[in-house]
Amino acid sequence: MILSSGLALIAVCLGTVGAQSVSLESKVVSYPPYVPVKQGAYIIELEDGSTAPSFSAFTESFKSIPNVSVSGQFDTLFNGCSVSAGSHVSAAQLARVAGVKRVWPVRYHTLPFRKSTVNITYPYLHHKTGVDRALQDLGLTGRGIKVGIVDSGVDYNHAELGNCWKTKDCPWQYGADFIGDKYDPSSLHPIVQPNPTPMDCDGHGTHVSGILAAQGPSVRGVAPGATYGMYRVFSCPINGKVSSSDEIILQGVEAAFKDGHDVISLSLGGGSWPEDPLSVACSKLAKQGVVVVAANGNDGANGLYTAGSPAVGHGVISVGSVDNWNITGSIAVISTPNGARSALMSTPGAESHPFVFGSDMPLLAPVDAAGSNTGCANFTTSLSGKVALIKRGICTFTQKAQNAQKAGAIGVIVYNNVAGMLSPSVDDSVTIPVVIIGQDDGQFAADGIAAGNSTVRAQKGEVGTFPATTGGQMSSFSSFGPSPELDIEPLVSAPGGNIWSTYPLKLGGYASLSGTSMATPYISGTVALLMQARPGLNVDEVRQILSNTAKPLADAVSGKLIHPYWSGSGLVNIYDAVMARAIASPSALSINTTDWSQAQALTRTITIRNTDNSKGVFVSLEGKAADSLSMYGTNGSLTAVPRIWPPSTAGTSPTMLPRVSTTSPYTYVPAGQSKDVLVFIIPPYGLKESERWFYGGFINLTLSWDRETAKSSLAVPFAGYNGNYRTVDVLSSPSTGLPALTDANQVVISDVSGLVVSGNSTALLLYTLDLPSRVIAATLVSSNGTTAGYLPFGYNEYTARNLPSGGNPLSGATITNIVFTDKEASQAVKVPAGRYRVQLAALRPLGDPNNSRDYQKWSSDLFSIA
Ligand SMILES: *[C@@H]1O[C@H](CO)[C@@H](O)[C@H](O)[C@H]1NC(C)=O
Ligand SMILES: *[C@@H]1O[C@H](CO)[C@@H](O)[C@H](O)[C@H]1NC(C)=O
Ligand SMILES: *[C@@H]1O[C@H](CO)[C@@H](O)[C@H](O)[C@H]1NC(C)=O
Ligand SMILES: *[C@@H]1O[C@H](CO)[C@@H](O)[C@H](O)[C@H]1NC(C)=O
Ligand SMILES: *[C@@H]1O[C@H](CO)[C@@H](O)[C@H](O)[C@H]1NC(C)=O
Ligand SMILES: *[C@@H]1O[C@H](CO)[C@@H](O)[C@H](O)[C@H]1NC(C)=O
Ligand SMILES: *[C@@H]1O[C@H](CO)[C@@H](O)[C@H](O)[C@H]1NC(C)=O
Ligand SMILES: *[C@@H]1O[C@H](CO)[C@@H](O)[C@H](O)[C@H]1NC(C)=O
Ligand SMILES: *[C@@H]1O[C@H](CO)[C@@H](O)[C@H](O)[C@H]1NC(C)=O
Ligand SMILES: *[C@@H]1O[C@H](CO)[C@@H](O)[C@H](O)[C@H]1NC(C)=O
Ligand SMILES: *[C@@H]1O[C@H](CO)[C@@H](O)[C@H](O)[C@H]1NC(C)=O
Numbered sequence: 001m002i003l004s005s006g007l008a009l010i011a012v013c014l015g016t017v018g019a020q021s022v023s024l025e026s027k028v029v030s031y032p033p034y035v036p037v038k039q040g041a042y043i044i045e046l047e048d049g050s051t052a053p054s055f056s057a058f059t060e061s062f063k064s065i066p067n068v069s070v071s072g073q074f075d076t077l078f079n080g081c082s083v084s085a086g087s088h089v090s091a092a093q094l095a096r097v098a099g100v101k102r103v104w105p106v107r108y109h110t111l112p113f114r115k116s117t118v119n120i121t122y123p124y125l126h127h128k129t130g131v132d133r134a135l136q137d138l139g140l141t142g143r144g145i146k147v148g149i150v151d152s153g154v155d156y157n158h159a160e161l162g163n164c165w166k167t168k169d170c171p172w173q174y175g176a177d178f179i180g181d182k183y184d185p186s187s188l189h190p191i192v193q194p195n196p197t198p199m200d201c202d203g204h205g206t207h208v209s210g211i212l213a214a215q216g217p218s219v220r221g222v223a224p225g226a227t228y229g230m231y232r233v234f235s236c237p238i239n240g241k242v243s244s245s246d247e248i249i250l251q252g253v254e255a256a257f258k259d260g261h262d263v264i265s266l267s268l269g270g271g272s273w274p275e276d277p278l279s280v281a282c283s284k285l286a287k288q289g290v291v292v293v294a295a296n297g298n299d300g301a302n303g304l305y306t307a308g309s310p311a312v313g314h315g316v317i318s319v320g321s322v323d324n325w326n327i328t329g330s331i332a333v334i335s336t337p338n339g340a341r342s343a344l345m346s347t348p349g350a351e352s353h354p355f356v357f358g359s360d361m362p363l364l365a366p367v368d369a370a371g372s373n374t375g376c377a378n379f380t381t382s383l384s385g386k387v388a389l390i391k392r393g394i395c396t397f398t399q400k401a402q403n404a405q406k407a408g409a410i411g412v413i414v415y416n417n418v419a420g421m422l423s424p425s426v427d428d429s430v431t432i433p434v435v436i437i438g439q440d441d442g443q444f445a446a447d448g449i450a451a452g453n454s455t456v457r458a459q460k461g462e463v464g465t466f467p468a469t470t471g472g473q474m475s476s477f478s479s480f481g482p483s484p485e486l487d488i489e490p491l492v493s494a495p496g497g498n499i500w501s502t503y504p505l506k507l508g509g510y511a512s513l514s515g516t517s518m519a520t521p522y523i524s525g526t527v528a529l530l531m532q533a534r535p536g537l538n539v540d541e542v543r544q545i546l547s548n549t550a551k552p553l554a555d556a557v558s559g560k561l562i563h564p565y566w567s568g569s570g571l572v573n574i575y576d577a578v579m580a581r582a583i584a585s586p587s588a589l590s591i592n593t594t595d596w597s598q599a600q601a602l603t604r605t606i607t608i609r610n611t612d613n614s615k616g617v618f619v620s621l622e623g624k625a626a627d628s629l630s631m632y633g634t635n636g637s638l639t640a641v642p643r644i645w646p647p648s649t650a651g652t653s654p655t656m657l658p659r660v661s662t663t664s665p666y667t668y669v670p671a672g673q674s675k676d677v678l679v680f681i682i683p684p685y686g687l688k689e690s691e692r693w694f695y696g697g698f699i700n701l702t703l704s705w706d707r708e709t710a711k712s713s714l715a716v717p718f719a720g721y722n723g724n725y726r727t728v729d730v731l732s733s734p735s736t737g738l739p740a741l742t743d744a745n746q747v748v749i750s751d752v753s754g755l756v757v758s759g760n761s762t763a764l765l766l767y768t769l770d771l772p773s774r775v776i777a778a779t780l781v782s783s784n785g786t787t788a789g790y791l792p793f794g795y796n797e798y799t800a801r802n803l804p805s806g807g808n809p810l811s812g813a814t815i816t817n818i819v820f821t822d823k824e825a826s827q828a829v830k831v832p833a834g835r836y837r838v839q840l841a842a843l844r845p846l847g848d849p850n851n852s853r854d855y856q857k858w859s860s861d862l863f864s865i866a
Contacts, residue, residue, distance in 0.1 A: 026095075026797060026822075026823035027101065027102055027103055027824070028091040028092055028094075028102075029103065029104045029797055030091075030105070030793075030795060030796055030797070030823075030824075030825065031105060031107065031796070032793070032796055032799060032808070032811050033793055034808040034811075035107055035808075036107065036108040036185060037105040037106060037107050037108065038105070038107075038108060038185070038190070038245055038247075039188070040084050040085045040086065040087060040089070041071070041083070041084050041085075041105070041106035041245070041247065042082065042083050042091060042094055042105060042106060043081075043082050043103070043104040043105075043247060043277050044080045044082070044083060044094060044100055044103055045079060045080040045100075045101045045102040045103075045104075045277070046079045046080050046081075046099050046100060047099050047100070047101045048079065065085075065089060065093060065094070066089075067086030067088070067089055068083055068085045068086070068089055068094070069083065069084055069085075070082070070083050071083060071084045071247070072247055072250075074250055074251075074281075076254060076257060076258055077250075077253065077257045077258075077281055077284055077285060077288075078254065078280070078281045078284060080101075090825075091103045091824055091826075092822065092824030092825075092826035092827075093826070095824060104246070106245050106246045106247045107245065107246050107270065107271075108185040108243055108244070108245050109234075109243065109244045109245060109246070109249065109268065109270055110241050110242060110244075111152060111202070111204050111234050111242040111243075111244075111268065111517075125324060125325075125495045125499075126222075128325065128472065128571065129494065129495065129522070129526070129571065129573060129574060130572075130573040130574045130576055130577075131222050131526065131529070131574055131575075133575040134526075134529050134574045134575050134578055135220075135224075135529075137575075138533065138575070140225075140529040140532050140533055141223060141224050141225025141226070141529075141532070142222075142224070142226030142525065142528035142529055142532055143225035143226065143532055144226075144227075144532055145223070145226045145227070145262050145263065145528040145532050146173075146174070146226070146228075146229065146259070146260060146261045146263070147212060147223065147226050147227070147228050147261060147262065147263045147264075147265060147524055147525075147528055148175075148229040148231060148257075148259060148261035148263070148264045148265070149175075149208060149209060149212065149228065149229065149230050149231065149264075149265045149521070149524075150231045150249065150252045150253055150256060150264065150266050150268065151200075151205035151208050151230065151231075151232065151233070151234065151267055151268070152200050152201075152202040152204045152205035152206075152232060152233075152234035152235075152242060153177065153198040153199055153200035153201070153205045153206070153230060153232035153234070154172070154175075154198060154199075154200050154205050154206050154209045154230045154232075155199065155206045155502070155503075155504040155505055155506075156170075156172050156197070156199070156230075157505060158206065158210075158502050158505055158509065160210065160215050160216065160217075160219055160502050161206070161209055161210065161213060161214060161215070161502055162213075162215065165197055171213050171215075171224075171226070171227065171228045172228050172229070172230060173227050173228065173229065174227075174228070174229025174230075174256075174259045175197075175228075175230035175231050175232070175259075176194065176197075176198060176255060177194035177195045177196070177197065177198040177199075177232040178192075178194055178231065178232060178233050178248050178251045178252050178255070179192055179233055179235045179244060179248050180192060180193035180194050180195055180235060181195070181201060181235055181236040182235065182236070182238070183235035183243050183248075184238045184239075184243065185243050186238075186239070190243075190245075192248070194232075198230045198231065198232030199232075200232070200504050201236040201237070201504070201506075202234060202235075202236060202237055202242045203503050203504055203507050203513075204234065204242065204267070204513075204517065205230065205232065205234070206501075206502050206504050207499075207501045207502060207503055207511060207513050207518070208265070208517060208518070208520070208521045209230065209502065209521070210501035210502030210503075211499065211501050211518060211521040211522055212226070212265070212521040212524060212528075213226065213228055214501065214502050218500075218510060219500065219501050219502055219510070221525060222522055222524075222525025222526060222528075222529070222574075223524075223525035223526075223528035223529055225532075226525075226528045226532075229256060229259055229261060231252035231253070231255055231256050232252070233249045233251070233252040233268075234268075246277050246278065249268065249278060250278070250281055253266070253281055253282070253285070254281075257285055257288070257290060261290065262290065262291060262531055263290070263291045263292075263293060263524050263527050263528055264282075264285060264290055264291070264293070265293050265520055265521050265524035266282070266292065266293065266295065266310060266520065267294075267295050267515070267516070267517035267518075267521065268294075268295065269294060269295055269296075269297055269308035269309055269310060270308055270309060271309035271798075271800060272306075272307065272308060272309060272312060272483075272484060272772050272801070273309060273312065273484055273798040273800070274312050274313055274314055274483065274484075274487075275797075275798045276309035276310070276798065278309050278310040278313070279309040279310045279312055279313035279314075279316070280313070281310070281313075282294065282310035282313040282315075282316045283310075283313040283314040283315055283316065286313070286314065286315030286316055286539050287315060289538065289539060290539070291317065291527050291531070291539055291542050292310070292313070292315070292316045292317065293316070293317045293319060293520055293523050293524040293527060294308075294310045294313070294316050294317070294318055294319065294520060295308070295318075295319055295515070295516035295517050295519070295520045296311045296318040296320050296321075296479045296481075296489055296490040296516050297311065297479030297516060298477045298478070298479060298515050298516055299477075299803060300474075300477045300478045300479050300480060300566070301477060301640060301805055302640055302803040302804060302805055303631055303640050303641060303642050304480045304481070304482070304565060304629065304642055304694070305480065305481070305484070305631075305771055305772055305800075305801045306479035306480050306801075306803065307479050307480065307481045307489035307490065308479060311489060311490065312484075312487065314487075315539055315540075315543070317491050317492065317523060317527070317543055317546065318489045318490040318491050318568070319490050319491070319492060319493065319494060319516055319519045319520045319522075319523045319568075320474065320475075320478045320479070320490035320492070320493035320494075320516060320519065320566065320567055320568055321474070321475040321477070321478040321494070321495070321496025321514070321515065321518065321519040322472060322473065322474060322475060322478075322493050322494065322495050322553070322567075323468055323471055323473055323475045323495075323496075323497030323498060324471060324495055324497055324498040324499060325468060325471030325472055326465055326466065326467055326468060326471065327344060327465070327466050327467075327468045330344075330345050330355075330458065330463055331343060331344055331462055331463060331464040332345050332355070332413065332435065332437065332457065332458040333456070333457045333458070333462075334363065334441070334445045334448065334454065334455075334456050335360060335448075335454060335455045335456075336444070336445065336447070336448020336449065336451060336452070336454040337448060337452040337453070337454070338448045338451055339448075341441060341444050341445075342464050343437040343438065343441035344437065344438065344441070344464060344466050345435040345436070345437060345458065346435060346436045346437070353430075353432060353433045354433060355411060355433035355435045355458050356433070356458055356459070356460050357387070357456065357457055357458050357459075358457070358459055358460075359457060360455035360456070360457045361386070361387050361410065361411070361455060361456055361457070362386045362453070362454075362455055363386070363413075363445065363449060363454045363456045364386045364387070364389065365389045365390075365445070365446050365449045366379050366381060366383055366388055366390075366404075367379075368380075368403065372394070373446070374390065374391050374394045374395065374400070375388070375390035375391075375395075375399075375400040375403050375404060375412075376394045376395035376399055376400065376403070377403070378403055378406065378407070379403055379404065382407060382408050383404055383407040383408050383409035384407075384408035385408070385410060386408075386409055386410065387409065387410060387411040387413060387456050388404040388407075388411070388412050388413070389413050389415065389442065389445050389446060389449065390404065390412060390413070390414050390415075391414070391415055391417055392414050392416050392417045392436070393417045397414060397425065397426050397434065397436075398425075398426045398427050398429065398430060400412065400414060401426050401430040401432065401434045402429060402430060404432070405430060405431065405432050409432060410432060411433045411434070411435075411456075412432060412433070412434045412435075413434075413435055413436075413437055413442075413456065414434065414435070414436045414437075415436070415437050415438070415439060415441065415442020415443070415445065415446070416436060416437070416438055416439040416442060417439060418439060419438070419439055419469050420438070420469050420470055438469075468498065470497070470556075472553070472556075472571075473555075473556055474493065474553060474562060474566050474567050475496055475497035475514065475516075477497075477514065477515070478493070478496070478516055478519075478566065479516065480565050480566050480642070481564075481566075481719075482565055482590070482694070482719065484771070484772035484773075484774070484798075484845065485845070485846065486590050486592050486720075486725060486845065486846070487590055488564050488565065488568065488589075488590055488696075488718075489565070489568070490567070490568040491543060491546065491547055491568045491569065491587065491588070492546050492547055492568045492569050492570070492571075492572050493519060493550070493553070493567050493568055493572065494519040494520075494523045494526070494571070495518070495519060495522055496515055496516050496517070496518040496519030496520075496522065497514045498512055498514055499512060499513060499514065499518040500512045501513070501518070522572070526546070526572055526574040527542060527546070529574050529578065530542060530545065530546070530574060530577050530578055533578040534578065540585070540587075541583060543587045544583050544584065544585045544586070544587045545577045545583055546569070546572060546577055546587075547568070547569040547588060547715075547716070547717070548569070548580060548583060548584050548587070548714040548715060549576040549577040549580050549714065550568070550569040550570040550571055550572050550715070551570045551571045552567070552570040552624070552626075552698050552715055552717075553567045553570050553571060558649055559649070560626065560627050560649065561624060561625065561626040561697060561698065562626060563628075563642075563694070563696045564588065564626065564696045564697075564698070564717035564718070565629060565696060565719055568588075568717065569587070569588065569698075569715060569716075569717050570715070570717075576712070580611075580712075580714070581610070581611055581612040581615075581617070581703075581705070582608060582609060582611060582612070582617060582619070582669070582703055582714060583608075583609045583611060583714075584607070584608050584609075584701055584714050584716050585606070585607045585609070586606075586716075587716070588716065588718065588719075589604045589606075589681070589699075589716060589717070589718035589719075590718070590720065591604075591681050591683075591718065591719070591720030592720065592721055592724075592726075593720075593721070593724050602680055602681055603678060603679070603680055604678070604679050604680075604681070604718075605676050605677070605678055605679075606621075606679055606699065606716060607674055607675070608667065608669050608674065608675050608676075608677060609669075609673075609674040610669040610670065610671060610672060610673055610674070611672070612671055612705070613671050613672040614671055615671050615705050615706040615707070615708075616668055616669060616671050616705075616706050617668070617703050617704065617705050618667070618668055618703070618704040618705075619666070619667045619668075619669060619675075619677075619701050619702070619703055620665060620666050620667075620701070620702045620704075621660070621662055621664070621665050621666075621667070621677060621699060621700070621701055622665075622699070622700045622702070623659050623660025623661075623681075623698075623699055624697050624698045624699075624700050624715075625658050625659070625684075625695075625697040626695075626697045626698070627644040627645060627646070628644065628645040628658070628684055628687060628694060628695040628722065629643070629644060629645075629693065629694045629696075630642060630643045630644075630645070630691050630693045630694070631643075631692065631770060632691060632692060632733075635735070636733050636735055637733070637735060637736070638732060638733075638736075638770055638804065640804060640805065645684070645693060655684065655685040655686070656684055656685065656686060657684055657695075657697070658681060658683055658684050658695040658696070658718075658720075659682040660679055660680070660681060660682070660697070660699055660718070661679070662677060662678060662680070663677075663678055664678070679699060681718055681720060683720065683722050684722065689722060689723035689724075692721075692722075692723070692728060693721075693722040693723075694719060694720065694721055695719065695722055696717065696718060696719035696720070697718060697719075698715045698716065698717050698718070699715065699716045699717075699718060700713055700714075700715050701713060701714045701715070701716070725846055726844055726845060726846050726847060727844065728771060728844055728845055729770070729771075729844070729856050730769055730770060730771040730772075730773045730842045730843070731767055731768070731770065731840070731842055731856055731858060732767070732768040732770050732802075733770075738766055738767050738768050738810075739765060739766065739767035739840055739858045739860075740765075740767075741755065741764070741765060741815065741863070742763065742764045742765075742766050743763055743764070744761075744763065744764065746764060746766060749763065752860055752861040752862075752863050753861050753862060753863060754863075755863035755864065756864045756865075756866050757815055757816060757817060757863065757864070757865050757866065758817070758865075758866040759816070759817050762815060762816045763814075763815040763863075764812050764813070764814060764815060765778055765791060765794075765812055765813045765814075765815060765840065766810050766811070767810070767811055767812065767840060768802040768809070768810055768811060769799060769800075769842065770801060770802075771801050772798075772799060772800050772801050773799050773842045773843050773844075774797060774798055774799075774843045774847065774849060775796075775797055775842070775843040775849045775855075776794075776795070776797075776799055776811070776840070776841070776842050776843070777790060777794065777795050777840075777841045777855075778790065778791045778793075778794030778813040778838060778839070778840045778841075779791065779794065779819075779838070779839050779841075780815070780831060780836050780837075780838060780839075780865075781837050781838070781859075782831075782834060782835070782836055783834065783835040783836065783837070783862055787839075788819050788829075788831045789819030789820050789821045789829060789831075790819055790820045790822075790823065790825070791813040791814060791815055791819060791820075791838065792813060792814040792816065792819075792820065792825070793812065793813040793814055794813040794819075794820075795820075795823045795825065799811070815838060817830055817865050817866075818830055818831070831865055833864075833865055833866055834864070834865060835862045835863070835864055836862065836863065836864075836865050837859050837860045837862050837863070838859070838860040839857065839858070839859045839860075841855040841856070841857050841858075842856050842857075843855050843856075844856055
């Protein structure tokens with residue numbers, strides 16, 4: 001078991017035992033060790049009453065603490081400031097200043113996106129989302145709407161992005177650089193040195209900008225006529241990482257707010273709670289009437305609860321990603337005795353070793369020393385001068401490529417062992433070109449090679465267009481909801497997988513990238529079109545209309561509806577949004593219990609507002625079920641891909657699905673009026689509460705307008721927990737062997753009773769969180785039942801769940817003879833020698849931190865502290 005960042009015993013100053021704090025929650029947020037934070041840097045949020053006039057007096061009180069300086073002010077959007085403090089200043093000291101509501105360490109951020117590999121023909125997208133009709137038939141362009149983009153900057157010299165900066169009629173009228181080119185979190189004092197303009201040296205921001213603003217001919221943005229601002233908060237790549245911090249992102253967001261943008265687009269994120277500083281700031285923006293659009297995250301491979309902050313912020317439009325329908329990209333022509341075939345290539349992005357062979361090269365399918373075609377063992381025959389065809393599986397792409405390289409191969413084609421394309425990556429030890437091709441193409445090549453001499457050719461610029469097998473489906477990387485408080489995330493989805501857009505001129509001018517980062521500007525653009533067409537809509541109405549008119553997605557194979565925790569309300573349709581003459585609210589329904597005695601909890605009101613002042617409308621209402629999802633396999637182990645119920649379409653009875661019941665299946669809403677309709681969500685029958693299922697679906701409203709024959713429809717997604725959400729376990733199941741005490745090398749201690757922790761030794765408490773938890777407290781408890789204090793790293797609030805294939809597979813705390821008597825970890829005491837146990841308490845969802853019964857608890861056996 002490996003922690004992404006080691007737990008070390010932090011330096012502590014031994015003090016006297018302080019008074020136990022009264023409130024159970026701490027004003028100081030402490031992040032788990034795997035979250036990278038900037039030393040001595042904090043974001044301070046002030047009590048809501050502390051308004052601007054008293055602000056300067058307030059900052060004076062910080063300055064009066066020696067070695068503390070106020071490094072930034074967030075006076076408009078976020079009531080607070082950022083400070084840098086000497087190493088001897090504790091966060092607890094800052095929290096004691098009157099008027100302080102919360103103190104957050106400043107986290108570092110890296111840009112989340114995955115480079116994809118093939119070039120895509122962009123315009124195919126727009127007829128799937130109604131953007132083509134909004135632009136062509138309705139003449140919308142976003143004109144008059146101001147959109148602020150907080151990102152890595154923009155190459156505004158790109159012809160398709162206007163080739164201008166803040167000149168008359170230029171799309172770029174606002175923005176600035178907040179970071180510069182050299183920001184490197186691995187240095188002690190990362191350099192912030194903004195340039196005069198937010199020029200992009202990375203590419204992410206230019207790509208995002210093209211999706212919104214490109215003027216054609218190669219890329220057509222969603223809102224080419226809007227006015228734009230670029231707030232550059234990400235630096236240039238350093239050792240492959242493009243970095244920023246909470247503080248700098250907040251500065252960019254606040255500047256965008258002050259410039260008066262109607263829409264702010266954020267293809268960035270981290271954390272997972274609405275209480276995260278970026279979420280808090282964005283919720284405030286939304287309250288002030290700005291439409292904030294944020295990427296839901298690229299952690300879909302880890303399943304549920306992977307939605308990020310600020311996407312989970314209240315009132316923020318969180319965006320999921322759908323894969324592009326067609327892929328246009330470079331091809332390899334494979335010639336065999338059975339014929340020739342063009343195969344779409346996905347390259348690992350090693351631009352220094354492009355897979356280019358101008359003439360036919362011999363193609364072999366070598367067998368390795370283990371007798372396998374997967375190339376995971378050494379090749380025994382020479383591949384000199386040949387291209388090797390290797391099947392995906394068993395080992396990494398790098399190992400396969402290294403083996404072929406050692407045998408003298410001049411190139412490697414790995415073919416997929418399942419349907420679909422993917423983006424392989426190989427490390428720098430591989431100096432020959434490597435590509436991946438699809439399963440069918442690979443099988444064709446393998447069969448051909450078996451039949452006789454075969455060759456491959458890949459000429460520069462030779463491209464083909466292929467339907468993507470995953471086109472129109474949710475992108476596998478797109479994060480899942482719900483939020484920790486069971487809100488449905490994302491709100492809506494847009495094309496984000498394999499998107500062709502502008503790129504900095506120095507980096508080739510165009511590129512294809514994948515991520516919810518790409519889906520986010522798509523939605524921001526649709527919001528600009530909607531606001532141009534329907535001025536005066538407020539943030540809630542924008543959310544409701546987008547959600548109502550999005551098209552629920554169905555699984556390509558089973559045809560069953562995709563759960564709202566993955567796709568939200570479905571694929572955006574902006575034409576229908578602009579034309580919608582009725583609004584259903586709220587934008588989504590979340591149900592937290594199946595306890596029928598809490599009938600309130602199962603009943604919801606949908607308000608249907610007829611915005612057409614001349615015609616009434618008949619509304620018929622019908623429930624449409626999606627599959628239920630569980631994070632656990634039949635044996636109780638966490639699964640990455642959620643398990644679904646019912647397992648197959650055959651034999652599904654209606655009671656296995658959630659149903660929607662209403663007293664008013666048909667309603668007439670007169671012109672310009674509103675009607676409330678009560679709905680009851682009936683959970684699926686027969687799902688075991690212990691298996692922790694989440695059900696979901698859509699309420700479909702069919703609208704028939706007076707004197708019109710054509711019908712239209714609106715949808716409201718719903719989802720809920722099958723059981724009482726407050727009683728869900730948040731710690732991983734005991735079958736994982738965690739929580740456990742381990743030695744400093746993370747080896748589980750089998751006989752804890754024999755463990756002796758002395759002043760010069762440490763042990764660890766390791767655990768995994770399957771769900772996010774608001775409060776985690778790991779304490780040392782004496783054999784007589786007295787709590788000695790918190791373990792180092794033992795107290796955390798608003799913690800994300802651990803992601804098996806992310807940067808945080810495990811959580812933990814340190815066990816030594818020192819504990820903290822306060823949550824802020826400022827009062828350290830040495831405990832007397834004796835027998836102790838570790839107690840871990842994790843607050844269950846929606847739990848009250850002050851109520852000990854709302855915690856899931858675990859205790860170790862007794863051990864000795866010497
Ligand atoms: C917990 O109790 C403290 C002290 O009584 C109170 O200030 C705080 O608001 C309570 N927290 C919650 C979430 O109820
Ligand atoms: C506080 O700041 C002063 C002046 O910059 C410096 O000399 C001193 O070493 C600092 N003290 C600590 C504990 O960081
Ligand atoms: C895919 O590309 C073909 C042309 O190669 C085009 O006719 C078709 O409309 C495209 N499909 C989608 C969904 O964009
Ligand atoms: C993608 O398109 C760009 C611009 O047309 C071109 O330079 C690049 O070689 C293409 N890349 C691939 C993988 O086809
Ligand atoms: C593979 O070849 C390398 C030398 O290229 C050698 O060091 C290694 O032991 C070989 N591995 C096996 C399993 O034969
Ligand atoms: C296959 O290639 C080898 C040399 O690489 C050549 O000797 C042989 O004649 C070829 N066979 C056919 C059927 O073309
Ligand atoms: C569910 O949420 C409602 C508020 O929407 C709340 O009143 C109720 O107590 C919650 N039920 C549970 C079991 O948490
Ligand atoms: C549970 O089943 C999965 C496969 O479905 C397997 O990988 C895992 O090891 C099993 N876990 C236990 C504890 O049996
Ligand atoms: C909702 O109803 C309309 C017909 O009014 C239908 O076309 C549409 O497919 C339905 N949506 C879902 C998700 O079933
Ligand atoms: C730890 O300290 C004890 C007593 O002070 C000593 O006997 C022991 O050798 C030390 N262990 C290590 C690993 O330094
Ligand atoms: C419980 O044990 C701790 C540490 O061993 C000791 O300091 C404390 O006095 C004991 N309390 C009681 C009530 O015995």
